[in-house]
Amino acid sequence: MSISMIGLFQEATPAADAMDGLKNAGFELGSFDVLTGTPYPEGAFGEHVPQHRLFRFPAFGAIIGFTLSLFLTAATQLAYPLVTGGKPILSIFAMLIIMYELTMLSGVIATVIGIIFESRLPNLKMGAYDRRITEGWIGVVINLEDESRADDAEKVLNYAGAVEIKKA
Amino acid sequence: MVNLSRKENHDSHHTLPPENVESAVIVKDLIDTTNGTSSSFKIIAITLGVMSVLGIIALIIKWINHGDDSTRWGYIAALVSFLLSITGGAPMVAMGPVMAKANWVRPLTRLAAIFSFAGISTIIVLIPLLFLLPPLIVDGTRRRSIWFEAPNYSPHIWGIIGMVLLLITGIALFYSAALPDFAAMRENSTGWRQKLGKKLSRGWVGTDSQWRTLRMRIGMFGTFYFFVMVMVNFLYTTDFAQGVVPGWRDAIFTLYHTVSSWQGGVAALVIALWIVRKKMNLEKYIHLDAFWSLGRLLFALTLLWIYLFYSSFIVFWYGRSENDKATLDLLVKGPMIWAFFAGATFIWLVPWWILIWNRVRKSINGMAIGASVIIFGLLLDRIRLFVAAWSVPQEHIHQKWLKQIPDTIYPDVYDIVIAIGSISLSILIIMLMTKIIPVLSIWQIQEFNLLSKPIKYIRGNATLIAKPD
Structure with a gap:
């Protein structure tokens, strides 16, 4: 069963550390992302840049x-x-x-x-989310096919300093 | 002692940079502005609603009584031009600085985009004019127009399509930038607003990919809006003004109309910003910098008005052909001379001498006064042009130039009620929109705080602004 896990951060730097940690732990690019209530400068979290065809x-x-x-x-x-x-x-x-x-x-x-x-809208399956993201908190969300690597992801998020981790 | 007084004088001249506000406070403050309505808001909204209904009734009665006489519809044509200028110009003004990545514009983009919705009243008032505008072939002969071989009702069809397209593009521009705020409403609002936020946010969570596409679509719709707005100004000025006056050929007129539309749009935005800041207690988010920057833009556009007017005028003045003289007699020297002098005074002369002073541009109330004068001047200017144009009887449409200048036409009671009603409807739509979505964009205010920090710079104060990409 697929699960969605989100680590919540109050500051941007630990969220960027969590993104690096997930990358270094071997999680597939595109399976994790950063959620923010306001647009940060591109590349601020070292995030994966998806290709788009909007033009x-x-x-x-x-x-x-x-x-x-x-x-x-x-x-x-x-x-x-x-x-x-x-x-x-x-x-x-x-x-x-x-x-x-x-x-x-x-x-x-x-x-x-x-x-x-x-924009992948409407997003019918929102996955893990938290209201505090709209108030300036930062979420690092990872979508996993099954629970086999859930502990690894949780460890990375905790190590980076996640204030709270939620699963959906 | 001397140094101290100089320092005090120096400090009073410069304003302190705005303090940063916590993101959670921004969300709460701005969502709170949508909740509840004060009794004064209700009274104003009901009054505007009543006047809007009266305006529509007056429009219908005028159509029944004078639907066969186009010369009596000049004030309505002027009104469409005025509304088009304000409601079409304001969103464009906010788009330019956004594309140039100006930081000061972030608090006012939402309000500017909301003006698009008021385009509904422009379309309502335009409808009778579509039936009054003569077809391309009158009495078996094709009249002079931009539509050389086009079907008979091309100006009517493409004119209304253009207006609707401008409305759609404006709403698309608004909605594109509003998605993150609908998500904030989904998470933080209550009742029907929360349900609306849930429906309209379309599952927005703020992934990096969503932010990237949001930036792109704002850029795309902003570009489209510019192209469509210019086109609609072109169609309206050529078909509903120059096209109905024999011999009026002015290459600059469309540009003149478009640029003065931006001038009117900035002025309307300044007034709306002044009201919102005061009545919704948003001083924390709408800073002096926004007014100051709009002041520079408004001053430049005010100077452009005289430049474009004079560029057009001088060609007719020196041309002195029969149609040049007739055009000047109709639009400047003749029946609308009062509107010309009053319009030029209020759209250019007075605002020029108000806005030329940096002290005024740097004052919030001074800017609101200057903007109000411009709006009044714009209305008079549109009356000068469109009332004069529509006062020409349609049986003269095939003349090479206007042989007989019509008398001055003054507004009748229907014109006044329709004008008050349609302007009321525009204001009412904007007011109601502020109760549906925060009047300032939450995410853009948060971005403003994210990218700018007040700092001490040597001995003074400054704002450090990050410029991403």
Whole structure:
């Protein structure tokens, strides 16, 4: 049975020590993480940096929106070929407004979808957590497949100076 | 003796850096601001609610009585422009400094983002204008517009899509940055607010990965917001102002409208910040530094107003073609001359001479006065432009330039009630939002404390600010 264990720290340095300790004890990168109520500078806890693909979503969304808008503006103007002011039927400057707006619309929608995927939200199984994290405490959480290494993890957290350890 | 008095004078000139506050105290203080409502809050909210309803009723009655005469809707067009400027401009203003990683902006980003919700009232007031705006083909001939070969109702369709997109992007920007605070409400609030926090926090726990994506999405939505806001200003100014006046061709007008929108947004934010600081007892979190920094921005934007106005004016002045002269006669010298002088006085001249003084920019009350003057000036400026534009009868739309300058149009009782109602609705929405989520972002205030420390520097005091990444 998988378990989630959290060590609570009042200061940042022992929490960083706990992260180092878990790494040195051979726990798999990505199985432990640091929980904070406010964003610390990146790398402050020596944490594992996961790869993300968030930038792809707005980019693909914008490309899709741009392509659709190009098709929409070109098709409508070719379907109703009215010459205005001696300009060509497919006048790029007249098409730009709609192309811009649809590109933005599609980009925004794709970003919202991307955030849902990349933020792993909604997080239906929150695991071990403590209210005091929102008040400035720091949690080091480790997710284990089974209880075989739970004692090792607890030792590391205690050694680093965890004020309290909770399991879920 | 001399040294002592100089030192005292020196110390009084500089303000002490803000003290750090415990994270737990921040959570408690800010969540407490959402709980309970004072009797004065209730009275103001009910009054605003009543005025909002009256405004909507007046809008409907005006539509029934004057729905066939576009010349009587200039004040409503001006109102849409005014609301768009304030509610669309404020969130943008907070985004710029955030992207530049300014520390002083952290306490005011939430309040700025909340302004997005007030865009609902802008959309409500825009609806009748969509029906009054002439189609692209009038009497069998295509009128001059930015829509060369586009379908007949393109300005109407893309105009409303743009406004809704601005609202959606603003709300997405707000929600992206609000997730950690919804989690704080889930853990620390009670009753329906706790349930709401649980639902909207989506299981946020504050892992490193979540913080990284939060930073990125704030950046992304901030960028989108800028692009969409500029586009909406472009569409509204070209379709609902220049497009309805024969011969009015001004390349700078869109930029003028956008920049003065930022000016109005900063001014509205200063006033909102002043009220929140005073009425919610948040002096501990909203420091003088925020007002001082906004003051510099507001001063720069005030100077930009005259720069852009003059850049536009001088082209018409020296151009002296028939349409140049007609445009100046309509917008500056003619029926709206009173609005031009009053608007220029209050959006530029008076604030310039108020904000030019560092002592004023460094005072919280002085900034609030300067900002209030600007808001009044912005309203007059929008009246000058849009009332004049909409006073042109639609049967003249195919003229090469305006042959006959319309008379001054004064607001009727419906215009006044609609204006009061829609502004009340905007304020009411912002007020109600402050009871749903803390008006200052908990995590950003905590971050402010995490990254800045008051220190002694040689013989003076300073704030040491860490600049991550």
